Amino acid sequence: MTAAAETQPGPAASAPSRSSRRSGGGLGRYVLTRFLLIIPTVLILMTVVFFLMRITGDPITAALGGRLTPDELAARRAEAGYDRPLIIQYLDYLGGVLRGDFGTSYTDGRPVSAILLQYGGATAELVLYAIIVALVVGVPLGMIAARNRDRWGDLALRVLAILGYATPVFFVGLLLKLVFSVGLGWFPVAGRLSTGGERTMGSILNPSPFYLLDAIRLGDPALIGDVLRHAALPAVALGLLTGGIFLRLVRTNMIGTLEMPYVDSARSRGVAESRLTTRHALRPALIPIITVMGMQVAMMLGGAVLTETTFEWRGLGYQLAEYMAARDYVAVQGIVMMLAVIVAVSNFLVDVIAALIDPRVRY
Structure with missing residues (x-):
């Protein structure tokens, strides 16, 4: 038997190494996957809430419709951009959220x-x-x-x-x-x-x-x-x-x-x-x-x-x-989205803890 053959690791020796690599890779891949799932979860809920809120009209009409004249209402709608196509409004809202701007409440004027x-x-x-x-x-x-x-x-x-x-x-x-x-x-x-x-x-x-x-x-x-x-x-x-x-x-x-x-x-x-x-x-x-x-x-x-x-x-x-x-849909959208983020992050942390405790969860 040659020296190379004598030093060649057998199946039993190489198994732990492969197992540990597979375990570490499995955990890292699992954590990354669970983290990335937060993004579509929050995005889908934000999209659903945005369009459901628009079924009954724009937020200004819903919140201030009974307190403003038609001309004042039209001016406020144009100023806020709610006279534009709905998809444009959605893209603007999404861009504001990415910048940390969730809009301004119409009932009390607070961000x-x-x-x-x-x-x-x-x-x-x-x-x-x-x-x-x-x-x-x-x-x-x-x-x-x-x-x-x-x-x-x-x-x-x-x-x-x-x-x-x-x-x-x-x-x-x-x-x-x-x-x-x-x-x-x-x-x-x-x-x-x-x-x-x-x-x-x-x-x-x-x-x-x-x-x-x-x-x-x-x-x-x-x-x-x-x-x-x-x-x-x-x-x-x-x-x-x-x-x-x-x-x-x-x-x-x-x-x-x-x-x-x-x-x-x-x-x-x-x-x-x-x-x-x-x-x-x-x-x-x-x-x-x-x-x-x-x-x-x-x-x-x-x-x-x-x-x-x-x-x-x-x-x-x-x-x-x-x-x-008060039908203040801008504030409602922001609060619902924040609750969605809390739930998504909580699920992510719980999944990570569960994967650390029970390795079977990772696969």
Whole structure:
């Protein structure tokens, strides 16, 4: 046998190298593909919203038709370019979006980009609180349901889960307000801060979009408590919508994991049932939650419109309802597109995390 033959790597030696290259390339290709899909997703939704808004006429006629004379209305339409062909209007709007110009609201004369910056943080903060509530409610209760499979506790929690995601979020919000705000007086009825809290928050230089972060920066315990008390009921109302789904997912996947051979082997060695649940079955049960998190963010943003309206939480959902009532389609277009971007980016991040946890997702 020659030296070259002796040093020639065999199939077993070359396999790991090929596997690692294929794995790395698969992950990079998957991440790039998922990222590029954000562009057509947002573009399609923006296009659909733009043309649907024009079915009832141009935005100026829709917003100001009853307050201007026909001549004034025609002049405003010509000034804004709404007397031009629809495809030209669409291309102009698309060019403005690429420059960061989403137009100007006709009801209050504010740039839509300024509206998005002012109210986007409030919606993001509410959704973050709601996700925390959903995880705190769904994961532990799902574990309890799995450990008590087909017993009365499991049945009760399954019914609770169905009620959680089947009950309209505005109805849950109204019940919470009646019981805990009006009846018991434990929480504020509406708003993001009390009047005193708003004055304190207004004194902050370079404020962030998140009230809780600014309150922590000030180091004011009373202000932190004020922020959390105002956020509690909206977060619970919106979080229960997803908490019920998480409960069912954790229960189903933990039941399947607890029946796996390696869990039976650990059980035969005398490992405590609580340790089996928390150490062996919990992580696989959390993978489906991560994979559906992007879709749940979309559901929460939809529910945020009703939640913010119910609690007068001035975020994008609240403003969207206000602008739709005023038929201010320019502002509506900008808010809907921003929500689409948030959902698309959330799905992208969730897909990347899922691919890192479970390599099978990449292929």
